[in-house]
Amino acid sequence: MTFGASSRMEWLFQRYHKEAVFHNTFRSVLLMSCLVLVLAVSLYPGLWSIGVRVHSVFTGSYVPGHHSVLLINSPNEQTAKDIGRAIMERRLAGSINILSRTLTMYYWKGELQDTSEVLMLVKTKTSRTQQVIDYVRSIHPYANPEILSFPVEDGSLAYMKLMDEEIP
Numbered sequence: 001m002t003f004g005a006s007s008r009m010e011w012l013f014q015r016y017h018k019e020a021v022f023h024n025t026f027r028s029v030l031l032m033s034c035l036v037l038v039l040a041v042s043l044y045p046g047l048w049s050i051g052v053r054v055h056s057v058f059t060g061s062y063v064p065g066h067h068s069v070l071l072i073n074s075p076n077e078q079t080a081k082d083i084g085r086a087i088m089e090r091r092l093a094g095s096i097n098i099l100s101r102t103l104t105m106y107y108w109k110g111e112l113q114d115t116s117e118v119l120m121l122v123k124t125k126t127s128r129t130q131q132v133i134d135y136v137r138s139i140h141p142y143a144n145p146e147i148l149s150f151p152v153e154d155g156s157l158a159y160m161k162l163m164d165e166e167i168p
Helices: 002-059 079-091 124-140 157-166
Strands: 067-074 095-108 111-125 149-150
Touching: 002 124, 067 124, 079 095, 079 111, 079 124, 111 124, 111 157, 124 149, 149 157
Parallel strands: none
Antiparallel strands: 067 111, 067 149, 095 111
16 A cells, blocks of 8 residues: 555656646746847837948948938928927937928918928938927927928948947
């Protein structure tokens, strides 16, 4: 009787030990997978930037969509200068062009409007576009400013490198 009980206990111990090893291994693999996923997501912007630079160095070409141009309307030249200077001081753009006196037509509350505005061309990294949009919306005098973004498909590689150096 004792022999049977002891061998059954030994069998249960071996089975429990195998399950414990399996569960510990599974937990370790799951924990490492989660850690790798968190690191990959948090490091993605930096890895993307490095990948773009490595691609440009080896191929001598531009990666489409890495930069964007934003069109932003302002009510007057002084407002456009103030917004542009604030964007540049925060290093959110490589350069800004201010095109004075554009004619704008739009509907407002069912009425056709015909006004003069100032157009800004903001050149930045695509990864910074949302930051520029959020910042401009926070300081712009219009309740709903016109901000449009277009990815740059191609351009001067030297100019694009300069923008990469100027925008952190």
